[in-house]
Amino acid sequence: MAVLHGKYDRNANQLFVGDDAIRVLHERSLQSLPWRELGVDVVLDCTGVYGSREHGEAHIAAGAKKVLFSHPGSNDLDATVVYGVNQDQLRAEHRIVSNASCTTNCIIPVIKLLDDAYGIESGTVTTIHSAMHDQQVIDAYHPDLRRTRAASQSIIPVDTKLAAGITRFFPQFNDRFEAIAVRVPTINVTAIDLSVTVKKPVKANEVNLLLQKAAQGAFHGIVDYTELPLVSVDFNHDPHSAIVDGTQTRVSGAHLIKTLVWCDNEWGFANRMLDTTLAMATVAFR
Structure with missing residues (x-):
């Protein structure tokens, strides 16, 4: 990262990546965004704030042709996509789409593989997630009492809607999947403990053989498999949605499977946002 001392001789309203200039906007209202003027085809809404159909329609009213939310949206969106699992359901008329969440993108492919092969009856998921922006640096106010505590000092249980995200893709698992989440004092990378x-x-x-073959075949680029003695930091900038840690797979009583799945919850998910954007553009503009 460069540090500039002295007068900045470039446009302060643009972000420069090499010779590419990206316009920086400051608008309170979605309707005021100049998507029409800029000729925007697909807006990637990564605010984490907006996610309803109304918000998507506001982007479209401002001139965008399509909207992709980087977080779970309301049930009335045109589609919710986990790339590698259901992107083939996208249609040209789908204008407002959610890319679900990083954890949903991580665990859904693994659940699908296990269900297709062995028939899942029920399951539990524990997400072990890095600290996030909604936590405190030092003990301070937060409406969630646990999140009043300093993120760097504790393992903190938090609410998660991952079980609802799973049943959105697999309605047959309604009331048969539960999920809990904890935040841990690391910067990046998530581990998910899946038991079914x-x-x-x-x-x-x-x-392990099933998941390894999937990583090399139908889910190549989405799911990866490793038996190396790696830790969380080793998965920084890994572009896969899910990396199965084969050294941690356990089976109890022939019918209870436990797996550990890693993901870079930033970089991996950003790759899926781009994949889904390209899929939306392919069906819409071909």
Whole structure:
């Protein structure tokens, strides 16, 4: 990162990446954004604030042709996509789409693989997530009492809607999946502990072989598989949605599977945002 001393001789309303200039806007109202003037085809709304159909329509009224939210949206959006699983359901008429969440993108492909192979009956998910912007640097006010505590000092349980995200993609699991989440004092990378009971008896090495083959085949680029002795920081800038840690796979009583899945919740998910944007453009503008 360059540090500038002295007078800045470039446009302060633009962000420069090499020779590419990106306009920086400061607008309170979505309707005031100059998407029409800029000729914007697809808006990637990564605010984390907006997510309703009304918000999407406001972007379109401002001149955008399509909107992709980087977070779970309301149920009346045109589609919710986990790339690698259901992007083929996108249609040209879909204008307002959600890319779900980083954790949903991580765990949905693994759940699908296990369900297709062994038939999932029920499951639990524990998300071990890095500290986030809504936590405190020092103990300070937050409406969630646990999040009043300094993020760098504690492992902090927080609410999660991941179970609802799972049943949005797999309605057959309604009331059969539960999820909890904890925030840990790291900068980046998430680990997800997935436990499922399955109908067919299975061994741990068979589960690993299934996931390894998927990573090399149908889910190449989305799911990866490793048996290296890695820790969270080793997955920084990994572009996959999910990296299965084969050393941590366990099977109890032939029907209870436990897996550990890693993801770079920033970089990996940003890659899926681009993939979904291209998929939306492909069906809309071909």
